[in-house]
Amino acid sequence: MDKKIKEKRRWKPSGRTLRNWVYAYIFLAPWLIGFFLLVAYTLERSFYFSRQIVAITPVGMVFIPHGFTNYADLMQHTFFIQNLVSFVIQSALQIPVIVSFALIIAILLNGKIRARGMFRAIFFLPVIIATGPVMNELTGIGAATVPAVNTAAIAGALSFLPPMVQSPVVSLFGQLIMILWNSGIQILIFLAALQKISVEQYEAAKIDGASGWECFWKITAPAIKPMVFLNAIYTVVWLATSGQNPVIDQIAFFMHSGFYGYGFASAAAFIYSGLVLLLLLVCFLILRTRKEKVPKLVKRLDKRNW
Amino acid sequence: MNATLKMRFANRDRLKKLLFGNREKNGLLVSVVMYTLLISIGFIFLYPILHMFSISILTPQDLLDSSVRWIPRSLNFTNYRLAVITLDYFNTLWKNVQIALFPTLLQVVSTALAGYAFARYTFPLKRLWFAVLIFTFVIPPQITMVPTFVLYHNLGILGSLNAFLVPALLGQGFNSAIFILIFYNFHRQVPDSLIEAAEIDGAGHISSFFRISMPLAVPAIIVTLLFSFVWYWNETFLVNLFLGFGNTRDEGLTTLLLELTRFEDSYAPAITGAGMPPPDPVNEGIRMAGTMLSILPLGVLYLILQRHFVESVDKAGITGE
Numbered sequence: 001m002d003k004k005i006k007e008k009r010r011w012k013p014s015g016r017t018l019r020n021w022v023y024a025y026i027f028l029a030p031w032l033i034g035f036f037l038l039v040a041y042t043l044e045r046s047f048y049f050s051r052q053i054v055a056i057t058p059v060g061m062v063f064i065p066h067g068f069t070n071y072a073d074l075m076q077h078t079f080f081i082q083n084l085v086s087f088v089i090q091s092a093l094q095i096p097v098i099v100s101f102a103l104i105i106a107i108l109l110n111g112k113i114r115a116r117g118m119f120r121a122i123f124f125l126p127v128i129i130a131t132g133p134v135m136n137e138l139t140g141i142g143a144a145t146v147p148a149v150n151t152a153a154i155a156g157a158l159s160f161l162p163p164m165v166q167s168p169v170v171s172l173f174g175q176l177i178m179i180l181w182n183s184g185i186q187i188l189i190f191l192a193a194l195q196k197i198s199v200e201q202y203e204a205a206k207i208d209g210a211s212g213w214e215c216f217w218k219i220t221a222p223a224i225k226p227m228v229f230l231n232a233i234y235t236v237v238w239l240a241t242s243g244q245n246p247v248i249d250q251i252a253f254f255m256h257s258g259f260y261g262y263g264f265a266s267a268a269a270f271i272y273s274g275l276v277l278l279l280l281l282v283c284f285l286i287l288r289t290r291k292e293k294v295p296k297l298v299k300r301l302d303k304r305n306w
Numbered sequence: 307m308n309a310t311l312k313m314r315f316a317n318r319d320r321l322k323k324l325l326f327g328n329r330e331k332n333g334l335l336v337s338v339v340m341y342t343l344l345i346s347i348g349f350i351f352l353y354p355i356l357h358m359f360s361i362s363i364l365t366p367q368d369l370l371d372s373s374v375r376w377i378p379r380s381l382n383f384t385n386y387r388l389a390v391i392t393l394d395y396f397n398t399l400w401k402n403v404q405i406a407l408f409p410t411l412l413q414v415v416s417t418a419l420a421g422y423a424f425a426r427y428t429f430p431l432k433r434l435w436f437a438v439l440i441f442t443f444v445i446p447p448q449i450t451m452v453p454t455f456v457l458y459h460n461l462g463i464l465g466s467l468n469a470f471l472v473p474a475l476l477g478q479g480f481n482s483a484i485f486i487l488i489f490y491n492f493h494r495q496v497p498d499s500l501i502e503a504a505e506i507d508g509a510g511h512i513s514s515f516f517r518i519s520m521p522l523a524v525p526a527i528i529v530t531l532l533f534s535f536v537w538y539w540n541e542t543f544l545v546n547l548f549l550g551f552g553n554t555r556d557e558g559l560t561t562l563l564l565e566l567t568r569f570e571d572s573y574a575p576a577i578t579g580a581g582m583p584p585p586d587p588v589n590e591g592i593r594m595a596g597t598m599l600s601i602l603p604l605g606v607l608y609l610i611l612q613r614h615f616v617e618s619v620d621k622a623g624i625t626g627e
Contacts, residue, residue, distance in 0.1 A: 028424075035478065117613075122352060146353070273449040280444055
């Protein structure tokens with residue numbers, strides 16, 4: 001008797017809720033299968049490979065347990081480390097340049113100008129056509145840099161810096177156009193955020209005697225700060241997977257080389273991915289926006305769907 | 307005396323208004339600075355393309371002549387003819403369309419389904435799967451590259467278009483996570499009452515997806531179609547790795563950009579054909595003609611659908627509502 005009551009009290013989803021769950025998982029099924037097969041499984045395999053020597057023989061792949069020696073070997077691999085370091089330095093230089101440049105353009109485009117559509121179209125064009133092979137060809141004919149920029153002079157002016165820092169800075173100027181070409185999506189994200197700020201807000205501030213400078217810091221800046229974060233993340237992901245990234249080519253080289261093989265390549269990919277995630281974490285720590293205090297009711301309403 | 311002073315002040319105000327503007331209108335000074343900046347930055351953005359085009363129409367003699375910089379002495383399109391042959395242009399173009407189009411279509415379906423599940427339903431482990439979705443966006447694809455290669459090999463889909471179709475169908479194509487988030491945003495905006503009304507009228511879960519939510523998500527479908535197409539079209543590395551595997555150059559699937567990276571190697575065999583030495587060695591002009599040709603299809607597409615591309619970021623709801 002007692003038992004029966006207890007069983008009744010235990011919460012059971014109603015038939016309708018249960019049906020909703022079933023349909024949710026039906027809709028989600030392709031993605032879930034894809035995740036398990038193509039992400040979770042391959043990630044696990046990748047980690048397994050990275051601790052083996054993978055030899056390709058006529059009878060198939062042969063695995064020889066190797067512990068973490070691949071990782072240790074990679075740490076000694078001068079060329080790989082050099083590529084990683086230059087990737088980090090270049091990202092650290094390019095992210096601020098791209099994001100701040102995109103912000104300036106977006107602010108210009110947000111002003112009262114004619115032919116905004118045409119300018120937007122020009123700034124967005126590289127998103128469509130800028131790819132690794134095309135960029136390489138353009139760099140080859142010296143179209144990657146503004147003709148007026150004299151890299152030799154810049155190198156001379158910066159000669160007081162250690163070469164480890166100086167050469168990326170010089171190459172930043174040498175590839176200025178190609179770097180700016182990476183800012184199309186970021187410009188539009190900033191522009192979309194800027195256009196969401198209502199004109200009334202500025203007018204009210206002006207009436208209260210705020211200067212343009214104050215308006216920028218008190219109204220515009222808070223509105224676009226989350227977008228700075230978003231754009232920084234997007235830029236990191238973009239640079240990390242771009243076709244011009246030497247680290248990726250090197251991993252592919254390890255993979256196809258008889259000397260290094262799949263195990264070594266997997267370990268390299270793991271180290272590289274760890275580094276990219278670290279970069280993302282740094283961006284997050286620098287640029288995150290503190291959570292605003294949301295009234296409890298709003299929070300509860302928001303939770304309904306979760 | 308007083309009148310002249312007043313006049314002077316009025317003139318000064320007018321000048322100030324002209325130069326710095328007021329609330330309704332930009333001043334001349336501000337306008338000049340803004341347009342100068344925009345036009346010069348616009349020129350910088352277009353400079354590589356202009357430069358490329360001008361080199362692509364130079365003859366070898368013009369290339370060597372340092373007095374010819376931008377404008378050729380005679381108009382000639384020999385470079386383009388040679389580049390078309392080297393790239394095997396129309397054949398490659400058709401292959402490239404296949405590579406970009408079919409995975410894109412599957413990707414639209416799979417990402418719309420996943421986005422719908424997240425937007426419409428509350429279900430156990432929803433938060434976990436949502437976090438996983440974000441995670442799949444930030445992990446670099448290189449980390450799973452090696453085992454994916456092995457997996458495709460074991461599944462027997464390496465070296466055919468299936469190596470792109472299967473992940474697209476399973477919602478793990480290029481940048482699928484972004485498209486799922488876009489669909490999530492759109493499906494979420496469909497009011498619950500609309501779905502409930504349809505339910506009362508006897509619509510099931512599947513039919514309310516197809517007949518209510520999807521028609522309302524047309525902008526999201528357009529964004530996904532366009533960007534997925536462009537990203538598949540522009541992929542070089544994975545096409546080479548997965549689709550080129552085990553095929554000779556002629557039978558394997560390839561893209562214009564992949565052929566561009568092989569330009570130097572394929573030039574002589576393509577031009578010579580019958581065993582004659584090529585008329586000219588490959589030069590910058592021919593390479594740039596090839597580069598022009600390789601960006602031409604997407605350039606034309608962009609010219610036609612420019613508005614849809616540019617407005618997509620607004621529509622995708624990235625900036626929140």
